Amino acid sequence: xxxxxxxxxxxxxxxxxxxxxxxxxxxxxxxxxxxxxxxxxxxxxxxxxxxxxxxxxxxxxxxxxxxxxxxxxxxxxxxxxxxxxxxxxxxxxxxxxxxxxxxxxxxxxxxxxxxxxxxxxxxxxxxxxxxxxxxxxxxxx
Amino acid sequence: xxxxxxxxxxxxxxxxxxxxxxxxxxxxxxxxxxxxxxxxxxxxxxxxxxxxxxxxxxxxxxxxxxxxxxxxxxxxxxxxxxxxxxxxxxxxxxxxxxxxxxxxxxxxxxxxxxxxxxxxxxxxxxxxxxxxxxxxxxxxx
DNA sequence: ATATTGATTTATAATTATTACAGATATGGA
DNA sequence: TCCATATCTGTAATAATTATAAATCAATAT
Numbered sequence: 001x002x003x004x005x006x007x008x009x010x011x012x013x014x015x016x017x018x019x020x021x022x023x024x025x026x027x028x029x030x031x032x033x034x035x036x037x038x039x040x041x042x043x044x045x046x047x048x049x050x051x052x053x054x055x056x057x058x059x060x061x062x063x064x065x066x067x068x069x070x071x072x073x074x075x076x077x078x079x080x081x082x083x084x085x086x087x088x089x090x091x092x093x094x095x096x097x098x099x100x101x102x103x104x105x106x107x108x109x110x111x112x113x114x115x116x117x118x119x120x121x122x123x124x125x126x127x128x129x130x131x132x133x134x135x136x137x138x139x140x141x
Numbered sequence: 142x143x144x145x146x147x148x149x150x151x152x153x154x155x156x157x158x159x160x161x162x163x164x165x166x167x168x169x170x171x172x173x174x175x176x177x178x179x180x181x182x183x184x185x186x187x188x189x190x191x192x193x194x195x196x197x198x199x200x201x202x203x204x205x206x207x208x209x210x211x212x213x214x215x216x217x218x219x220x221x222x223x224x225x226x227x228x229x230x231x232x233x234x235x236x237x238x239x240x241x242x243x244x245x246x247x248x249x250x251x252x253x254x255x256x257x258x259x260x261x262x263x264x265x266x267x268x269x270x271x272x273x274x275x276x277x278x279x280x281x282x
Numbered sequence: 283a284t285a286t287t288g289a290t291t292t293a294t295a296a297t298t299a300t301t302a303c304a305g306a307t308a309t310g311g312a
Numbered sequence: 313t314c315c316a317t318a319t320c321t322g323t324a325a326t327a328a329t330t331a332t333a334a335a336t337c338a339a340t341a342t
Contacts, residue, residue: 016290016337035328050292055329057290071212071264075300076328089256100253112241114270115230123212123262129255157308157319176299191321196300198319216329217299 011064021045022057026067026081032088032097034076072097072123087122093131100124152205162186163198167208167222173229173238175217213238213264228263234272241265 004023008015025041026033033041035054042049058079061067070078072090078097080088087100102122110117127135145164149156166174166182174182176195183190199220202208211219213231219238221229228241243263251258268276 014289014338018291048292052293052330053291059330069215071215074210074212074218077215089253089258091256092259098256100256102253112230112243112265114273115232115239115241115265115267116273117230117265117267118233119266121264121266123264124253124256124258125260125262126256126258132255132257155309155318159320189321193301193322194320200301 007066011061011066013060013064013066018042018046018049018053019057019060022054023061023066023081026061026079030082030099032070032072032078032080034073034078036076038079068121070097070121070123087124089124089126089128091128091131092125093127096128098128148207152202152207154201154205154207159183159187159190159194160198160201163195164202164207164222167202167220171223171240173211173213173219173221175214175219177217179220209262211238211262211264228265230265230267230269232269232272233266234268237269239269 004020004027005015008019008023013019021042022038025038029041031037035051035058038058039049039051039054042054058067058069058077061079062069066081068080068082070080070088072078072088082099084101087102089098089100090096091098100122110120145161145168146156149160149164154160162183163179166179170182172178176192176199179199180190180192180195183195199208199210199218202220203210207222209221209223211221211229213219213229223240225242228243230239230241231237232239241263251261
């Protein structure tokens, strides 16, 4: 809690009650939630919360570099608090978005083919480990 | 034209007049167009075209593996006909989406960290070559 | 303590991309 | 030609996101 406030302040974001709670959910939850998931979770604690507030907070967080926005699902934006560089797998079976730790950077200022690269996002699509082993069990029975 | 029909047939897609024209635009245009761009372009030749037809055709193309769908812009889907594996740069200055030929595969059935990977998309964000040199000219004058 | 100022939150409306649907049209085979 | 089926069209529905304006909150000066 104390910690969350410091995180927000370190990014020059006013630590309002709503913002703290939204960040708390993102820090706890490594599931790459979308706005509705965050809103539903938040409603338990702050029943009067507005969805616009969630949008505003997340946009602010993203602008200040506190979270990463993922467009791996075409329908809606996903939000990721994790700071270590990594990529993402969308499992076509279970729909989960899973961190993938292949070598990569969020490289501030790389250069590739003459372009200046500030950000890299790798999206993988396929079948996750868990769904694979579930399939294997089925075929073996 | 003849060629386009063969391309469609090779993917088991009925080569209707509309589909041929939509594919023609995608083949000519390496700009990673969105639905509106395609629709506007197409309207010149087929003024009665419906936007739903464009959506349907592109969905069919994507299902059959004829085009790749890009979610690099959060607002709307982009479509890419290019078949050689490559990644994409979104230039924050000019908004263009540019092919980036770093080593990668659209790898059918790779395996990473126990997950089965069918598709990889790399999205880069930064400033493209052209915008960089434009900036340089400005600062030098 | 109170008033003031500015930022944040809320609720609602507007915007926009995409999909659903149903009728019209076109297509290919008997 | 006729029929069955696929495709196309136009409109309506859905859903994510943004715009907006009023209400609330927080901090500060008086």
